[in-house]
Amino acid sequence: MKRKTARFAFAAAVLPLVLTFAGCGSDKVIARIGSEKITRSEFEKRLASVPPSYARYLDSPQGRKQFLDLMVREKLVVSEAKKSGISKTDEYKETVKRYADDARRRIEEMKDTLLMEGFLSKLHGQILNPSEEDVKKYYDENKADFTRPYEMGVAHIVLLDEQTAAETLARLRRGESFEKLAEKISVDPTSSSRGGFLGTVKKGELAPELEIVARKLSVGSVSSVVKTEYGCHIVKKTSEKSLPPVKFEEAKENIRRIMMKTRLDEWVKAAMAKKKVKVNYELAEKAAKISGGITDGATEEVR
Known part of the structure; x- marks a missing residue:
């Protein structure tokens, strides 16, 4: 069972990298493998998706021919695999579900990351980025840190x-x-x-x-x-x-970074107070221990 599960896990990890093409439209078919086919757009997408280290090899007709032959072999194997009944086994279904769940989680994380990047960029323009006058004022008020750093x-x-x-x-x-x-x-x-x-x-x-x-x-x-x-x-x-002492022109970019970090920390602190953020670190620690196989009782959730 472990050997089968490992084999399915390997296949599920590799296939998304190998079969990275979209559904086909009505564009020209350049290869048929029984009921399966490879279209021109599919071939072009696969060519565009190869790592840079292989791109140079595919610049030649011989390289592209071998690449198309590889795609044909893959289609052949997939075609036979579909008829083999493997997709009906519990191991296959569980592996596909696990990878599908992981893909959904990664998409949600990517969406959150894009939202954060966009919002922080907006925040940067509104309140985080100090003016030249603010930076100079900081330098003058903390001059000892720069004249005797x-x-x-x-x-x-x-x-x-x-x-x-x-x-x-x-x-x-x-x-x-x-x-x-x-x-x-x-x-x-x-x-x-x-x-x-x-x-x-x-x-x-x-x-x-x-x-x-x-x-x-x-x-x-x-x-x-x-x-x-x-x-x-x-x-x-x-x-x-x-x-050595640091002049204003040499220090100002570092001062800007310090001020931006301080302003962001202040913004986060105010936002957390406004949202009345509560964190149960004890519960988080117990959850971490349980996920690592260490059971250590339970405690109440944050309310």
Whole structure:
């Protein structure tokens, strides 16, 4: 059964890539395979859909002939497969349904992505993109950041609740290794494998709550627990290095990015408050564990 299911899964994955043509109209038929046919428009669409690495080969008559022969062979196999009864088996039907469900989900995700991109573009033109005067004002009001700039290395441990964060902070203060604790218990999958190290950052490249705390730390020191929308953080400054002064013309594009991010964050925060957004992170965590084969009880949904 597993071997059959794997075979159907492979076929369902490959066939959409191989048979990527639309329904035929009344255009000329260039090949017949029993009751099946290949039309000129179908052939042209298939030629247009090949990867760039094969396109050069199809520039020659010989290449196109071999490509058409391949299409004929495919039609022949499909024609015989239709008569074989495979399409009536449970394995086939289940595989087709699974791929159809996945295709529908991907289409909905694509539609949402297009909507978001269009709306953010509109938002960019309305409120996110700062004027030249706004950028200059930011530079003047934060001049020390540009006349005496520096970069700092930052690491963090992220926990989901305040109690665990407080216990972790106590362990750090008793002398346990920040890096080892980050690897073992931090819920940030990207940085935990690097001992919590986020990288070397300049102004505006960290979440504001973390940046404010990190800038006040001395190298090697660890912060108290810092709460953000992502969880409870314990921050460590790993390094600090002075940089050359930055003139306005050199800084303005980076300032623009900082201001746009800040404005977007403010817009999201206001929109979430307006919509009265509620999130049950505990339920989400339990759902993640269950999907991974770890059962851990249940809890109430958000109401």
